[in-house]
Amino acid sequence: MKFVEYADSEMMAIDLANIVAAELTEALHQNDRVCLAVAGGTTPGPIFDALCAADLDWTRVDVMPTDERWVPEDHARSNAGLIKQRLLVDRASAARFLPLFMPATRPEDVLPELESMIAPALPIDVALIGMGEDMHTASLFPDSDGLAAALDPHAPILVPIRRPDLPESRVTLSARVLRAATCKHVVFRGAAKKEALTQSRHLPDIEAPIQSVLSDATIHWAV
Numbered sequence: 001m002k003f004v005e006y007a008d009s010e011m012m013a014i015d016l017a018n019i020v021a022a023e024l025t026e027a028l029h030q031n032d033r034v035c036l037a038v039a040g041g042t043t044p045g046p047i048f049d050a051l052c053a054a055d056l057d058w059t060r061v062d063v064m065p066t067d068e069r070w071v072p073e074d075h076a077r078s079n080a081g082l083i084k085q086r087l088l089v090d091r092a093s094a095a096r097f098l099p100l101f102m103p104a105t106r107p108e109d110v111l112p113e114l115e116s117m118i119a120p121a122l123p124i125d126v127a128l129i130g131m132g133e134d135m136h137t138a139s140l141f142p143d144s145d146g147l148a149a150a151l152d153p154h155a156p157i158l159v160p161i162r163r164p165d166l167p168e169s170r171v172t173l174s175a176r177v178l179r180a181a182t183c184k185h186v187v188f189r190g191a192a193k194k195e196a197l198t199q200s201r202h203l204p205d206i207e208a209p210i211q212s213v214l215s216d217a218t219i220h221w222a223v
């Protein structure tokens with residue numbers, strides 16, 4: 001595991017966008033299509049703003065969220081909405097987006113359809129993964145309903161996640177799918193998350209889900 005510390009988040013965003021663009025370009029030399037999985041939340045936005053202009057063959061790139069809140073794309077909390085507003089613009093507008101949400105009351109009602117769309121795009125070539133202060137990543141939240149299933153080595157591609165404090169149900173790529181990504185970048189800001197990562201090293205995956213995807217990952221951190 002490699003650790004890269006940046007003086008500020010602007011430098012981190014530009015450097016990470018360049019790294020991801022280079023890794024996608026390399027993957028495009030080896031494959032007809034490549035897969036980019038990206039986190040939602042507030043950290044990736046500036047990275048997307050730089051990455052969307054990357055000069056690569058986006059027509060051969062599949063983009064998917066690492067996880068999704070179970071809300072329509074036009075909802076303020078939608079990761080699909082975030083990705084389409086900030087990443088799939090400029091040159092990157094030519095990419096194909098693979099959603100983790102479909103209109104249905106519960107994720108369980110449409111998981112087979114969602115997985116049938118995601119499966120052909122796997123494995124992930126480049127994953128841009130976030131982390132919370134509670135040591136969650138994607139929607140692999142400690143103490144959540146679904147976490148054990150999502151951490152299972154034989155887990156399905158997608159797993160529904162619920163926790164009473166979460167505003168809505170979630171769907172997440174399972175840990176095995178995230179872990180299998182060829183290039184993995186974990187990105188976060190702030191001393192609290194850096195401390196959480198340090199503490200997570202001493203805990204089992206079920207208490208510190210970030211640990212389930214860290215193998216061979218590069219950690220990018222800015223104050």
Ligand SMILES: O=C(O)[C@H](O)[C@@H](O)[C@H](O)[C@H](O)COP(=O)(O)O
Pocket residue numbers: 039040041042043044066067068069079129130131132136137138139
């Ligand atoms: O849907 C999401 O919210 C993300 O996929 C989630 O895993 C996020 O990466 C972390 O919660 C960090 O979020 P921030 O970047 O907002 O701190």
